[in-house]
Amino acid sequence: MRRTMLFLPGNTPNMLINGDTLGADTIIFDLEDAVSPDEKDAARILVRNALRYQSYPGCETVVRINPTDTAFWKEDLRAVIPLKPDVIMPTKVNGGAMIREVSACMAEVERAAGIEEGTVKILPLIETAMGVEKAFEIATADARVIGLFLGGEDFTADLHCKRTKEGNEIFYARTRLVCAARACGIEAYDTPFTDVEDMEGLEKDTEFAKSLGFAGKAVISPRHVDIVNAVFSPTEAEIAYAHDVMDAIEEGKRQGKGVISLRGKMIDAPIVKRASQVLEMEKAIYGGAQYE
Numbered sequence: 356m357r358r359t360m361l362f363l364p365g366n367t368p369n370m371l372i373n374g375d376t377l378g379a380d381t382i383i384f385d386l387e388d389a390v391s392p393d394e395k396d397a398a399r400i401l402v403r404n405a406l407r408y409q410s411y412p413g414c415e416t417v418v419r420i421n422p423t424d425t426a427f428w429k430e431d432l433r434a435v436i437p438l439k440p441d442v443i444m445p446t447k448v449n450g451g452a453m454i455r456e457v458s459a460c461m462a463e464v465e466r467a468a469g470i471e472e473g474t475v476k477i478l479p480l481i482e483t484a485m486g487v488e489k490a491f492e493i494a495t496a497d498a499r500v501i502g503l504f505l506g507g508e509d510f511t512a513d514l515h516c517k518r519t520k521e522g523n524e525i526f527y528a529r530t531r532l533v534c535a536a537r538a539c540g541i542e543a544y545d546t547p548f549t550d551v552e553d554m555e556g557l558e559k560d561t562e563f564a565k566s567l568g569f570a571g572k573a574v575i576s577p578r579h580v581d582i583v584n585a586v587f588s589p590t591e592a593e594i595a596y597a598h599d600v601m602d603a604i605e606e607g608k609r610q611g612k613g614v615i616s617l618r619g620k621m622i623d624a625p626i627v628k629r630a631s632q633v634l635e636m637e638k639a640i641y642g643g644a645q646y647e
């Protein structure tokens with residue numbers, strides 16, 4: 356479950372220290388664009404120490420590394436992989452070859468550190484026109500890939516267009532990523548909403564991302580966590596309905612029927628599939644059935 360993925364700039368110790376207490380499902384230690392080139396070494400040491408000395412219970416840990424055309428990315432991997440973050444996020448990913456290159460370097464570091472090869476996963480950040488066009492190739496490039504993550508700011512810069520709150524300019528990229536990810540049985544995660552003060556805009560943007568099929572969204576501020584978590588969590592009514600669907604389908608089975616009706620609406624296999632997804636989320640969030 357990755358409803359919210361909170362970015363923590365790697366060079367800000369106060370943000371790294373309490374990252375897991377802010378309610379996000381995932382925290383992303385950033386060594387890339389939130390860190391200026393002359394702070395890269397310091398940030399790498401800080402993130403390494405955070406992974407070594409802090410524990411982040413209940414939070415997935417991701418490290419966002421620098422692009423493969425920089426002098427930094429291999430150093431990033433050598434510094435953090437021995438501390439076993441859950442996931443590495445390569446940046447400006449524009450094809451499957453880049454993922455294989457990162458994965459090969461990760462394997463080298465894993466072997467040297469005595470860690471089973473393949474332990475640390477990959478969540479590619481797709482934020483170029485080429486990356487969007489090659490989304491499926493990226494998703495299938497390596498067994499470590501666990502999802503696709505859209506970066507709207509760099510993507511619109513690459514398109515030479517303005518990023519707007521309405522998001523028409525990223526609509527194609529959003530749907531393309533969701534479709535490529537789901538075609539491979541993995542999930543897509545949406546770009547952050549960058550206006551820290553606009554909670555109404557955040558909620559609208561998050562609702563829209565969810566309606567397209569995204570499983571979660573990045574956030575840059577702890578103030579955004581509750582809204583994004585709420586949007587990506589099933590409501591009480593959705594959970595109650597999912598239980599009713601399961602009860603109804605069981606009753607239908609007893610009566611030898613594949614299709615039944617619940618409060619005047621047809622219930623068949625896709626509806627049952629969606630209901631079971633809601634119940635899985637209920638279990639993941641509440642540790643069991645919350646409403647029966």
Ligand SMILES: CC(C)(COP(=O)(O)OP(=O)(O)OC[C@H]1O[C@@H](n2cnc3c(N)ncnc32)[C@H](O)[C@@H]1OP(=O)(O)O)[C@@H](O)C(=O)NCCC(=O)NCCSC(=O)C[C@@](O)(CC(=O)O)C(=O)O
Nearest residue numbers: 362363364370388389482506507508509546547575576577
């Ligand atoms: C935005 C802002 C400067 C606002 O600052 P403000 O000072 O106004 O925030 P306030 O709300 O006043 O802070 C109140 C208290 O919360 C603490 N606090 C704030 N943020 C926190 C946080 N993230 N984690 C933990 N703690 C936090 C703060 O330390 C303070 O604590 P305290 O002093 O104790 O009261 C700040 O949030 C921030 O730096 N965010 C992270 C930015 C970042 O990582 N960007 C890179 C990743 S995105 C990216 O790269 C996108 C992409 O890759 C993809 C694409 O393409 O889309 C691209 O290409 O663009």
Ligand SMILES: [Mg+2]
Nearest residue numbers: 388482506509
């Ligand atoms: Mg970016």
